[in-house]
Amino acid sequence: MKVHFIAIGGSVMHQLALALHKKGYQVTGSDDEIFEPAQSNLQKEGLLPAAFGWFPEKITAGLDAVILGMHAKQDNPELQRARELGLKIYSFPEYIYQESQEKTRVVVGGSHGKTTTTSMIMHALRKAGKDFDYLVGARLEGFDQSVQVTHAPIIVCEGDEYPASAIEKRPKFHFLFPHIAILTGIAWDHINVFPTFDFYLEQFTIFINKIEPGGLLIYNETDDVLKKLVTKTKRKDIRYQPYPVPFHTISNGKTILTIEEQTAGLQVFGNHNLLNLHAAWYACRELDMNAATFVTAISSFTGAAKRLELLASNDTTIVYRDFAHAPSKVKATIEAVKQQFPNRTLVAVLELHTYSSLNEQFMTEYKGAMDPADKAAVFYSRHALELKRMPELPAEKVVAGFGKTGLQVFNEKERLMQWLQQQNYKNACLLLMSSGNYDGADMLTFAKQITG
Incomplete structure (x- = not known):
């Protein structure tokens, strides 16, 4: 089988390319940019494209399948060539x-x-x-x-x-x-x-x-x-x-x-x-x-990465991180920690990072999601808003949407870290929820500092 990947550098696309290569298929691919760990993974198996970009000449009549990644656009020259040749074009799930x-x-x-x-x-x-x-x-x-x-x-x-x-x-x-x-x-x-x-x-x-x-x-x-x-x-x-x-x-x-x-x-x-x-x-x-x-x-399952993942702990302090960002996930994660450790102070931080979570009209979906937390903060960076070309998100709209008494709202990582450093972590759980990276704040080091 000869298979070509358009946008081979995607997180799941490159994994499928590696899997088919291991199965014995002839695998080729293209992309206009490839980041780590996909770059190293592909390079190790000899599947990293020689040059970044789109090359219609890679698309030949001898291909059994062309797999199209989400990153590729409708006008992609390799996709256009595949259509001209009448090749079988599949999305990843197809x-x-x-x-x-x-x-x-x-x-x-x-x-x-x-x-x-x-x-x-x-x-x-x-x-x-x-x-x-x-x-x-x-x-x-x-x-x-x-x-x-x-x-x-x-x-x-x-x-x-x-x-x-x-x-x-x-x-x-x-x-x-x-x-x-x-x-x-x-x-x-x-x-x-x-x-x-x-x-x-x-x-x-x-x-x-x-x-x-x-x-x-x-x-x-x-x-x-x-x-x-x-x-x-x-x-x-x-x-x-x-x-x-x-x-x-x-x-x-x-x-x-x-x-x-x-x-x-x-x-x-x-x-x-x-x-x-x-x-x-x-x-x-x-x-x-x-x-x-x-x-x-x-009984030996420890969880998927970033799903209530234990970052650091000592006898009096536990720090978890979680991928939670949607309202239902935030609510379930906070409730889980509070139920498991009812006698500990729960300090919860949520980063708004996705398109939905940064939308002012979506804020009311978070109503009550952080209520079980004893201390709560919401963080979102102006940089994230700029990248998604979204308007300013007023802090008062976030507070009104969550409806959480005493909720702190930050959009500068320095102010967030200052607030975190001021909290008392004796007999406490710190829960860090985000699908982003807090605008580059080093949460792992902080977790080790308060448990060290």
């Missing part, structure tokens, strides 16, 4: 489906918890010694890459609702046709892509209708919006498995899980993680795993 038509496909969708749930399934399958392929959106301990495509009989995919490519605007998870589907919950986000809530909901209805006949839909019954949607789109040719928070206890900051009389202590915590874990269990059970094997396996 190609994943082509490679997995003979596999049992597990697809995890939802507004939050996709990466963690996918990672939990992968972790349990590996511990159980099962052979499988995967596609996941974060680095996971024990896995060298985030995409693997071999001849395995199973593939586990994180199902993203973002558009598939520049020429295919439908969501990625519409192209994967699962046998086992998971929906973790629905909370409106990405207003630049989904301008109305109804339009966003429709994407999940379509996903349910893409499940293979005879397949299984595993869904979070504690999410009222999702539960209503599932009821409304009831299909008679698939099976349904609702899930609540599984039975558990919390003792001295440690969560003890019980499934089918099998009990074990967990490395992760919080109702959102327990819900993700319950979904993972039902998927693994459908793949012929028993409860004893699953519970033993999941």
Whole structure:
């Protein structure tokens, strides 16, 4: 097989290129810029383009497939050449489906918890010694890459609702046709892509209708919006498995899980993680795993990167960082830490970094999200607003939107760090939530300083 990647430097694109190269395919690619770690990863396998830019001469009639990344535009000269030659052009998820038509496909969708749930399934399958392929959106301990495509009989995919490519605007998870589907919950986000809530909901209805006949839909019954949607789109040719928070206890900051009389202590915590874990269990059970094997396996799961990741700790202070940025994720993450450590002061910092979160009209979606925190701050940089060509976001609009008494709002990292240094971290948890980098502030060093 000869495959060419247009925009090979993307975080998932380059991982697929590496996976196909390892499978024995002839892989080529182009991009106008490639950053680390993609550059080193591609260079190590001899797949780094000799020069940056677009080269139509790379597109020849002998190619079996052209895979188009999100970074490529409609007028891309390589894409135009591929069209002229009548070549098969795939978005990333379309190609994943082509490679997995003979596999049992597990697809995890939802507004939050996709990466963690996918990672939990992968972790349990590996511990159980099962052979499988995967596609996941974060680095996971024990896995060298985030995409693997071999001849395995199973593939586990994180199902993203973002558009598939520049020429295919439908969501990625519409192209994967699962046998086992998971929906973790629905909370409106990405207003630049989904301008109305109804339009966003429709994407999940379509996903349910893409499940293979005879397949299984595993869904979070504690999410009222999702539960209503599932009821409304009831299909008679698939099976349904609702899930609540599984039975558990919390003792001295440690969560003890019980499934089918099998009990074990967990490395992760919080109702959102327990819900993700319950979904993972039902998927693994459908793949012929028993409860004893699953519970033993999941007890060693430490979480996906930047999902309630422990940065530093001592006897009196714990520092976590989390990728949370959407309102539902922020709320779930804060509640998880407060529930796990009810007798500690919770200092929470949220960076607004995405298009939606920096939009003044979106602020009311955060109402109450930071209420459980004892001390709370919201940070956003003017630089982020400039990059996204967005208007000024007044601090008073942020305060009004969150509705949190005593909320501090900063848009200069120096003022944020000054506030953080003034807090008392004795018998406390510091929770850092962001999909950005606090405008370059060194939070890891700070975490080590207050726990050192």
